[in-house]
Amino acid sequence: MKINHFIAGLGLTIFLAGCSSTQVSTNNNISKIPVPAGDDVVINLPEKKGTMSEAEIHAWPHADLATDTIPGMSLAKAYEFVEGKKSHTVIVGIIDSGIDINHEDLKDQIWVNAKDIPNNNKDEDKNGYVDDANGWNFLGGPKGAAAPEQLEVTRLYNKYSEKYDGVDPSSVSAKDKEEYDYYLKIKNDFEKRISEANENYQYYTGLMSMISEADEAAKAKFGEGYTIENLNTLPADEQNPLLMKVVSSGAKVEDVKKQINGGLEYYGAQVNNQYNLEFDGRSVTGDDPYDIKDVPYGNPWVIGSVEKEKHGTHVAGIVLATRNNNKGMNGVTNNVKLITARAVPDGDEYDKDVALAIRYMADMGAKVVNMSFGKYYSPNAEWVYDAIKYAASKDVLLVHAAGNDGKDIDKSDNFPTDAPNKIDELTDNVITIGASTRNYNDKLVASFSNYGKKNVDLFAPGLEIYSTVPNNEYEQLQGTSMAAPQVAGVAAMIRAYYPELSASQVKHILMNSGTKIDLEVLLPKAEGKKVPFADLSASGRVLNAYGAMKMADQMVNGK
Numbered sequence: 406m407k408i409n410h411f412i413a414g415l416g417l418t419i420f421l422a423g424c425s426s427t428q429v430s431t432n433n434n435i436s437k438i439p440v441p442a443g444d445d446v447v448i449n450l451p452e453k454k455g456t457m458s459e460a461e462i463h464a465w466p467h468a469d470l471a472t473d474t475i476p477g478m479s480l481a482k483a484y485e486f487v488e489g490k491k492s493h494t495v496i497v498g499i500i501d502s503g504i505d506i507n508h509e510d511l512k513d514q515i516w517v518n519a520k521d522i523p524n525n526n527k528d529e530d531k532n533g534y535v536d537d538a539n540g541w542n543f544l545g546g547p548k549g550a551a552a553p554e555q556l557e558v559t560r561l562y563n564k565y566s567e568k569y570d571g572v573d574p575s576s577v578s579a580k581d582k583e584e585y586d587y588y589l590k591i592k593n594d595f596e597k598r599i600s601e602a603n604e605n606y607q608y609y610t611g612l613m614s615m616i617s618e619a620d621e622a623a624k625a626k627f628g629e630g631y632t633i634e635n636l637n638t639l640p641a642d643e644q645n646p647l648l649m650k651v652v653s654s655g656a657k658v659e660d661v662k663k664q665i666n667g668g669l670e671y672y673g674a675q676v677n678n679q680y681n682l683e684f685d686g687r688s689v690t691g692d693d694p695y696d697i698k699d700v701p702y703g704n705p706w707v708i709g710s711v712e713k714e715k716h717g718t719h720v721a722g723i724v725l726a727t728r729n730n731n732k733g734m735n736g737v738t739n740n741v742k743l744i745t746a747r748a749v750p751d752g753d754e755y756d757k758d759v760a761l762a763i764r765y766m767a768d769m770g771a772k773v774v775n776m777s778f779g780k781y782y783s784p785n786a787e788w789v790y791d792a793i794k795y796a797a798s799k800d801v802l803l804v805h806a807a808g809n810d811g812k813d814i815d816k817s818d819n820f821p822t823d824a825p826n827k828i829d830e831l832t833d834n835v836i837t838i839g840a841s842t843r844n845y846n847d848k849l850v851a852s853f854s855n856y857g858k859k860n861v862d863l864f865a866p867g868l869e870i871y872s873t874v875p876n877n878e879y880e881q882l883q884g885t886s887m888a889a890p891q892v893a894g895v896a897a898m899i900r901a902y903y904p905e906l907s908a909s910q911v912k913h914i915l916m917n918s919g920t921k922i923d924l925e926v927l928l929p930k931a932e933g934k935k936v937p938f939a940d941l942s943a944s945g946r947v948l949n950a951y952g953a954m955k956m957a958d959q960m961v962n963g964k
Contacts, residue, residue, distance in 0.1 A: 440913040441956055457843075463734060463881075465843045466723075466866035466891055469951075470920055476845045477866060478891060479920075480737065482951035483898070486958070492740050492901040497724055497893060498540075498771035498801075500746045500762045501717030501778065502552070503709015505875040506539055508718060510726040510733045515539055516742035518769070523705070532768065536705045540745035541765055543703045543758040545690035551710035553678040554686035554752030557782040562595040563682055591782075595680070602675035609668035612647070616665065619645035620658050679752045686750060694755045697788050707745045711875035717745070719882050720777050722873030723890035724897065733879045734871055737894025737950070740901050744771055749778045756785035759821060763792035767799040772900050772908070775893040776821065777806040777886035783820035790831055793823055797832035802900075802908035804893040806885035807839045808855040811930030815857040827860055833909040836896075836916070840867025840888040841947050847935060849947075850926045854885055856941035863916050864941070865891040865948035895950045903957040910960065918956040919946025 457465070461475075468477030496516055506515045516539060520530035523538035534541045544552040565588035569577075577585045622643075627635040633653045636644060651661050678684050687694055692702035709717070725743055726736035746762035748754055759776075766774045774796070783789065796803055808819050814837075815827055823835035840851035841864040851868045855861065867888030874880045892915060899911050906914070922945065925935040939945030 440910055440917055441959060442917055462843070462869055463871040466870060467735070467737075468843075470845065474845060475843050476841060476849060476920065476922075476947055477843070478737075478895065478948045479951035483895075483954045486951060486954050487898075487902050490902055493904060495741050495773065495897045495901045495904075496744055496769070496771045497738075497741045497897045498744045498746065498766035498769075498774035499717060499721055499724070499890075499893075500748050500759065500766070500774060500776050501720050502714040502749045502751070503542075503707060503711070503747050504717040504721050504743070504745045505708055505711050505873075506743070506745065507708070508722075508873050508875065509877045510730070510736075510873050511718070511721055511743065513727050514725045514736075514741055514743050516744040516769075532765075533701050534703075534705070534765070535701070538705060540705075540707045540747070541703055541762070542706050542709070542747040543690075543762055544709070544747050544750055545703045547689075548704075548706045549708070549710055550689075551713040552686060552747075552750035553674065553684070554750035555681065555684055556598075556679045557753040557780050557784070558591060558595050558598065559680050559682060560753075561591045561782055561784065565591060594781075599676075599680040602672055602680055606669070606672035606676050609665055609672060613662065613665050613669060615645065616647050616651070616658065616662060619648040620662075623648065674751055686752065687755075692757075694757050695785065697757055697760065697785070700761070707747050709747055713751070715874040715880070715882075716777070716886065717747070717749070718875050719870075719872045719880065720775060720886060720890045721745070722879075723870060723887060724775060724894040726873055733873060737891060738898040738901065741897050744769055753780045753782075754778055756783055756788050760785075760788035760792040763789070763796050763801075763803070767796045767801045771801060773802050773804065773893050773896045775804050775890050777884075777889045779806060779808045780820050781818055783818075786820060786822075786825065789821045790825065793821070793835060794832055797834040797908070800908050801834060802896050802911050803835045804889050804896060805835060805837045806889040807837050807857070807861045809840075809853045809884050809886075810855055811853055812855050813857055814855045814860045817855075819855060819860070822860070824860060833912065836862045836892065836912045838862065838867075838885060838889045838892050839864040839942060840883070840885045841865060842868040845924075847925060847927050849922065849924060849938060850929060850941060851883065851885075851888075852927070852929050853883075854888075854929055856929065858940055859943060861942040862912070863892065863919055863944050863946060863948060864888070867891075892948055895948060895953050898950065899953055899957045902954065903961045905961055906957060911957075914953050914956045914960070915948065916944040916946065918949055918952035919944055920949045920952070921946050 465475050466477050467480035468475035469479040469482060470476050518538050521537055522529055523536050528535045546552060569585055569588045623631045636649050651658055690702045693699045721743055722736060724736055725738055725741050726734055728735045728739050746765055748758040748762040823832060824830045839856055839861045840854040841849055842851050865888040867885050868883045869881050870887035871881050896911050922938040924938050926938045928934045928936050
């Protein structure tokens with residue numbers, strides 16, 4: 406959701422739309438060539454001054470630091486570098502909420518399953534997914550329906566409460582002590598979260614009531630076009646500070662009410678669904694989400710709700726919106742096809758859905774898979790670990806958003822992960838992405854972005870990102886969810902022009918070719934504390950498409 410600067414100034418929350426340099430060996434000679442370490446050249450330029458135009462802000466992720474003084478990914482230079490070079494089509498998978506595959510800027514890039522005839526209720530390709538013309542909907546439900554769901558902490562609290570709620574701690578057996586302690590952790594977390602959700606929901610409810618009542622009263626007294634001068638004539642006890650601040654700023658009251666309503670929807674979903682112990686969003690699938698063998702389930706309706714689900718469509722546009730068609734915006738890459746797995750509800754995804762979606766993507770030929778989602782708890786993480794290993798065996802690069810909690814994920818749990826102990830990676834085909842901004846100064850790291858010297862690999866543009874949303878529309882959103890697909894787009898570009906390179910090599914090219922940053926930056930959620938940017942990720946770099954294409958070419962062609 407986009408919250409404008411005025412709303413942010415009122416103190417309202419901004420709502421967000423989700424490790425080492427090695428190489429692996431496969432059966433080709435290129436795979437035996439180590440990825441270059443990358444140069445240590447630091448671009449020392451003054452930050453961009455002055456107000457950027459709307460068009461510049463919409464396109465900032467593609468800008469070049471050296472020429473534009475904006476820390477984007479140097480995309481134009483990357484395309485100049487590969488001009489005249491041959492490329493082949495790469496399948497990009499996106500595991501997310503519904504994606505509007507009919508969008509004007511996406512429809513030309515949609516993957517079509519040539520082995521399965523759509524809408525005939527038959528599984529011609531024998532993959533277990535009937536009529537999967539463009540992907541699969543693991544969330545099930547009626548065509549066009551949204552997918553509200555609980556958070557994992559709510560599910561776990563429900564599970565363990567049945568056994569431990571009201572139990573005398575002294576009566577807990579030695580063999581149950583560890584589980585009981587885990588229950589107490591879950592209980593404390595759940596109660597804190599639901600309390601905060603209720604408090605915030607009431608806050609936004611009161612805010613909406615306050616400004617709506619004041620607005621109606623002002624209209625009744627002064628008419629539709631009332632001004633700050635009109636409001637200043639009111640007696641002091643009739644002057645509403647919020648309305649006066651809105652009007653004096655030049656903002657439109659209806660726009661502010663729309664922003665406040667966004668807060669109501671965000672926290673309303675938490676109160677009514679995500680932390681609601683009685684809510685069951687899974688009933689529509691008919692499967693047991695805690696039995697990985699209980700298949701098939703779901704359906705081929707990958708679009709979801711175009712009224713309530715914009716996240717997946719926004720992510721898709723960042724990767725592959727049609728370039729240079731004079732519509733909306735340009736995606737990072739071309740010569741790609743999008744296969745989608747709808748597996749991320751408005752709540753926490755199930756481990757079963759994530760694991761099966763990764764396997765589905767790998768089996769259907771995806772070479773890059775974007776995963777802009779995450780959660781704190783993963784009761785069946787082993788299923789996802791196995792799926793990550795399976796994707797590695799199929800040479801699939803998984804691009805994962807680091808998360809939006811401003812936390813050090815070297816210390817805090819964040820799933821899915823390729824390093825269960827936060828140190829040792831299971832495979833070398835997962836790259837985790839933090840969010841950077843267009844500010845080449847101490848505000849370079851987005852204030853919400855997770856970070857980690859070991860468990861975040863690279864940063865990429867994730868603030869004020871303009872992209873596709875359902876019904877042929879476009880919008881700015883922010884989050885590491887928006888940073889990950891920037892990287893997925895460049896990864897797909899590398900694999901299109903240099904198919905000889907393995908998923909592992911592409912990962913380390915992305916890490917080692919990024920723009921090296923030598924700045925002290927504000928540490929997210931740390932009240933003004935500054936740290937070296939290099940301390941926040943394994944690479945200490947920001948995505949650079951031009952550098953990535955040059956490094957890939959050097960590996961393949963030896964130049």
